[in-house]
Amino acid sequence: MQPWHTELLSELAQQVRVVFLALPHEASAELAPQLIAAGLVVFDLSGAFRLHDAEEHERVYGFRRSGALPQQIPYGLAEWTTLSGTESLIAVPGCYPTVANLALKPVLPLLAGTPVINAVSGVSGAGRKAAAHTSFCEVSLVAYGVASHRHQPEIAQALGRDVIFVPHLGNFKRGILATIHAPLKAGVSMDDVQAAYQQAYTKQPLVRLRQQPPAVNDVVGTAYCDIYPVVAQQHLIVCAAIDNLLKGAAAQAVQLANQYYGLASDTGLTQRGGVV
Structure with a gap:
């Protein structure tokens, strides 16, 4: 574990494929486009990308989204979402x-x-x-x-x-x-x-x-x-x-990643006490 610095992005992109963001809404909105541009898949646990309507998002969260984002950002309610494994950004529900x-x-x-x-x-x-x-x-x-x-x-x-x-x-x-x-x-x-x-x-x-x-x-x-x-x-x-x-945050993000990569949705999630 180490503190995040922007200059680490190129090194990170060579080491991992998936990033789970658990940051304040504004921080996720700023960082996610950078991670996507580096070729990483982002599962975002903030509210930065959950609301599809930009005006509604600004009213609710108090800031305007910027940066290059996918046109369609899946809302990842796991039991009701089908991921193809090609998406670059998935919004994890509240x-x-x-x-x-x-x-x-x-x-x-x-x-x-x-x-x-x-x-x-x-x-x-x-x-x-x-x-x-x-x-x-x-x-x-x-x-x-x-x-x-x-x-x-x-x-x-x-x-x-x-x-x-x-x-x-x-x-x-x-x-x-x-x-x-x-x-x-x-x-x-x-x-x-x-x-x-x-x-x-x-x-x-x-x-x-x-x-x-x-x-x-x-x-x-x-x-x-x-x-x-x-x-x-x-x-x-x-x-x-x-x-x-767990189901309302971290475990659902892992469940979505399991589905993204074609694993059973409950892989690593059935042991009481948290993510295995």
């Missing part, structure tokens, strides 16, 4: 969008209205910076970014429809638990819902369909997304859980 989109995409054709997403994240979702409101001993369950969180347009973009999204900060270290509800079309049954999830995820080893609502502890330290749907009063209720630092 943690909240990962759990929300995995929970909702299979059943979108069955919904009759706007999904409402309530999700609680552990304090690691705020990063490592020192702040009183994210100090573990000070944290109280609280909603934040209500009607203004930057992940709302990312979720809506991936689903192709608007959503109501309310994130919460919880007094635990890591993980996300989302509870999502939406009205169903007339005549949709629990059997229809279950069939939709089975069709979408039976062959996806890192999504587990549960028979009871998942707990955060079920997924912490793993690359799994656990999903439990139920129908009540002609509404769909979905409970879904991920580890925000």
Whole structure:
């Protein structure tokens, strides 16, 4: 491990093929074009390239992208993305969008209205910076970014429809638990819902369909997304859980790289505790 210097780029390009960027949004936006120009494949974990619309990106993230970038940048929701192995830049989704989109995409054709997403994240979702409101001993369950969180347009973009999204900060270290509800079309049954999830995820080893609502502890330290749907009063209720630092970040980036190079998507990702 060594500090990054631009003059190291030519040497780096001779030693590696893939770069995982886990940098602030502006830093990734500046560095990724340089890495691509050197012939490297970039999996970017920031929000620099997730939003396709440039004006929406500038509104949400507060800066304008520049530099030579591919015209099409895949949004890497792993279970719903097909990579050809020729892409030079892949945008790795955010943690909240990962759990929300995995929970909702299979059943979108069955919904009759706007999904409402309530999700609680552990304090690691705020990063490592020192702040009183994210100090573990000070944290109280609280909603934040209500009607203004930057992940709302990312979720809506991936689903192709608007959503109501309310994130919460919880007094635990890591993980996300989302509870999502939406009205169903007339005549949709629990059997229809279950069939939709089975069709979408039976062959996806890192999504587990549960028979009871998942707990955060079920997924912490793993690359799994656990999903439990139920129908009540002609509404769909979905409970879904991920580890925000793994399936919501590093593990999904590795999963995408596995797919990029034709490996099984769960290669190196099935041991509890992190990436092998």
